[in-house]
Amino acid sequence: MNRSAGRLSRHRRGPLAGLLVLVLGLLLTGGLYSAFAPAQADSTQAQEELVQEGRELFLVGCAFCHGQNGEGVLTQGGTQYGPPLTDVGAAAVDFQVGTGRMPMAQPGQQPPKKDPVYSEEETAALAAYVASLGTGPAIPDRELYDPETIADANGNGSNEDEVQEYVARGGQIFLANCTACHNFEGSGGAMPRGGYAPKIRGTDPKHIYEAMLTGPYTMDTFSDGNIPPDDKLAVIAYLQTLEETPSYGGFTFGGLGPVSEGIIAWVVGLGALVAFAVWIAAHTTRTSRKKDGAEA
Structure with missing residues (x-):
């Protein structure tokens, strides 16, 4: 061995x-x-x-x-x-x-x-x-832009209270950063030098996220340092709620806000009243002349 x-x-x-x-x-x-x-x-x-x-x-x-x-x-x-x-x-x-x-x-x-x-x-x-x-x-990955992926703090799935919290936070961010160009309900608007802010209601959530991330054309770039991914998701959740919110004010006139509604009120409303007043005045004048002629 x-x-x-x-x-x-x-x-x-x-x-x-x-x-x-x-x-x-x-x-x-x-x-x-x-x-x-x-x-x-x-x-x-x-x-x-x-x-x-x-x-x-x-x-x-x-x-x-x-x-x-x-x-x-x-x-x-x-x-x-x-x-x-x-x-x-x-x-x-x-x-x-x-x-x-x-x-x-x-x-x-x-x-x-x-x-x-x-x-x-x-x-x-x-x-x-x-x-x-x-x-x-x-x-971006789907969980970054899809509001359906919103989960509660405990990771047990989404709940109504947290979704509402996301929507409220997204609305505040949107009103502070986006309404100057896209209108208060995302209907878009005119911009200087022939540009325009497009309507974003009904836009694919992924494209909304990418637009915030890349800043196409005259739009500002909202990097993750400016608006974190979680806040971008909140903005998208807010915009989606606008699709389901009815217009309690009746005709929206394209959702362009008080300026367009004021123009309609002045041109159509007051214009009709002025025309009616002129018609009344002219009709009254003609009647008075006939009566004066008959008396003479």
Whole structure:
């Protein structure tokens, strides 16, 4: 037995023992890596394919205004034909393309919301490509913008009191930061230099969140440092309640507020009263003249 132990000890000290242990260790490490790494490798490959698909779509539909690499295009006069997209992020692309504002027929004034040209898959590919060009906010996860994900403090699901608290807080934030442009009930309004604040009632919650995050056109950018994600969700919850709130004042005149209602009152209401008063005065005058003529 002592001879066997001695023989094993001599083999351990042999020059090939360390190499054998190293090879076995590498084989074991490689086996473990191959067992867990394929999912990550497949995900990376899928992302690369998505970026490549987005680049092909970008070169066909976007490069004319934004440049082949998203660097932007200047006119001969030095004005911006198409802005650079190197740091706008995937959220800006998802908003612009998902709402149909992009692509534009030609550069010009602020484009309106319309039916999307690209499918959801193509929009995701374009967003992935633009996101690969630099930094910028990513497309938000559903729990960030969907009011149905509001949970109570104990994590036991939403309850009516907490939802109302969210709605009240969202209303205060909206009235303080958004009503100057979007109107007190989100019906939109005119802006300087040919721009306008679009109607946001009935807008997809994801696009509302992305608009706050990216600040399209003349809109301010409300980063998470300015308005935290939880407060953004509260604003969206408030806007959704406006869809269900009836108009207790009767005709809303587009929900444009007291200015439009005052104009209607002056033009239609007082105008009708003035016309009626003139008619009465003219009718009374004609009657008096007939009576004076008869007496003479």
